[in-house]
Amino acid sequence: MEHRAFSRLAVPAVAALLALTTACTGSTVQGRPGASGLRDPYFPKAGNGGYQVEHYELDLDYDPDKGQLDATAVITARAEQGLSSFNLDLSGLKVESVRVQGAGARFNRTGNELTVRPAEDLEKGEVFRTEIDYAGKPKALVDPDGSEEGWITTEDGAVAVGEPVGSMSWFPGNHHPSDKATYDITLTVPKGYEAVSNGELRSRTDTDDGRTEFTWHSPEPMASYLATAAIGKFKVTTGRTASGVPVYNAVAPEESEAAAPVLARLPEAVEWGGRRFGPYPFSTVGSIVLPAQTLAYDLETQTKPAYSGAPDEETLVHELAHQWFGNSVSPESWKDMWLNEGFALYAEWLWSEDHGGITAQRRSEAFLAGDTSVDPHAGPGWDAFPPAAPPGPDHISDPPVYYRGAMVLQRIRQEVGDEKFFALVRGWAADHRYGNVSTADFTAYAQEKTGHDLGKIWDVWLYGEGRPK
Structure with missing residues (x-):
């Protein structure tokens, strides 16, 4: 209401008011308190504004x-x-x-x-x-x-x-x-x-x-x-x-x-x-x-x-x-933790694949089938909630953030093929180097970089409730 009332003042009156303010205070710059928190979804008092x-x-x-x-x-x-x-x-x-x-x-x-x-x-x-x-x-x-x-x-x-x-x-x-x-x-x-x-x-x-x-x-x-x-x-x-x-x-x-x-x-x-x-x-x-x-x-x-x-x-x-994913490219908020942990876990899968171990594709099949003989984490728990929506601050390091987060990346790879997928991964690390990113930033970037409509992956794997199929 104050802003609207002020905006109705005639221009000469505004100028006179500003001149009076300057004469009384010596400056037209008036500070105000910075916020005592950044309203992070899970840690609202963390950080400060201003x-x-x-x-x-x-x-x-x-x-x-x-x-x-x-x-x-x-x-x-x-x-x-x-x-x-x-x-x-x-x-x-x-x-x-x-x-x-x-x-x-x-x-x-x-x-x-x-x-x-x-x-x-x-x-x-x-x-x-x-x-x-x-x-x-x-x-x-x-x-x-x-x-x-x-x-x-x-x-x-x-x-x-x-x-x-x-x-x-x-x-x-x-x-x-x-x-x-x-x-x-x-x-x-x-x-x-x-x-x-x-x-x-x-x-x-x-x-x-x-x-x-x-x-x-x-x-x-x-x-x-x-x-x-x-x-x-x-x-x-x-x-x-x-x-x-x-x-x-x-x-x-x-x-x-x-x-x-x-x-x-x-x-x-x-x-x-x-x-x-x-x-x-x-x-x-x-x-x-x-x-x-x-x-x-x-x-x-x-x-x-x-x-x-x-x-x-x-x-x-x-x-x-994590030095690439989490440290150089850092989350905008703690709700985006899967961008740290999903990528880091997927790196483990790639290392195994590149060094004669279990492939990411085989792990993907094991998680869908609940086959713990391939990966002991493929049993219950990895799919308890969407990686982009942990239930609260006590869940941001729970298995779905890691394992279902890694599965999001594997599903993209299956959809777009290796050439586009690894170009996406390298481009994400390069284009956001030393910056902060959100889940929305990633989904938009992935679709633009690959040229594919990845909406179904987001709906089912990133945001969907229940066990993905």
Whole structure:
């Protein structure tokens, strides 16, 4: 109603009103609070509105004996509207000070929301720098499905894993996959420890007080749930793939012997992925192998997947495939998780097919027939709900998201043939490199790229209820 009443004012009256506003405030730009959540279908409070982060600079000093973290986060972002205040996601930890554009800013905490009020409103389009000093003992969070994420302590250190919102347990940010940024992460730990993060190791420096500082740089955009920090007595090995991609593996000593044969195939798997999916999308590749039982899952943390114990070959391929599908091409919302997991599982099927194992076609037949002798997951459960419509946040990692998601891709391949299908897969990875996508983006792209009407596949396999036939 206010907008309509204002629009009826005569033009001279509008000009006079604006002049009066300028005289009283000194500016026609008036900020408003940024939203405290992005209304994700499954995690509505995740992320924040009004700005996009361009870069995170995290300086983390960790004492494993005390479990104490002392940290500074410097966040460079661009305002998408005039901002009188904005929110950051942060769980636990004590905020000691906040500065915006170099000036002290007021702030308050409500639950996992840190609300920041700059000394002066930020203008739309303004690039602004926020510095947050914070400290405390970071904790694990419990997912809706009961698993733990966030900052997980281990016998000799800790590991940070973030899917879906666990990264807010160790640094403040815009924690939704739709806001991707570059990262510089510095980890300072006691001498004798290794500290591993995403991207390239830029420096390793021993300090005068018996500590070691590791500086990691991630030049390609990354969703915050893919950021990691792993601290422990890791055994580190390095190398390169045939095409020159640097390899960095950090392995818990007790897992070293079991992990070695599988990790030895990582360079080969990167080259294979390049042929199947297009060029590897990041400047480095590697692995973090944690002591067994550290986590209840493995996670595709960007450039260095985190494995809970020595991985098998299929798991290595799955998490590597995520570097294309999920990490480079990231979901627009958590409802689009099948675009991560369906592609990564299908990569396992392709690896098997290309290395003399069960073909994707044979797996497809097994799933339709419920033949668990071919694939133990072909029994009940994989078809419980459509992959594009998980019933809730506690189901986004359930079998249908993986297995029925992979079957969507197999059905497309059967419909359009190998030439068009693999052109589709490579084109999807290339055309959406470092971006965010939705299920609607994929269905439109697949139809345009293949020239086929794939509506029946979407209706039956992607959105349909009940067991597909």
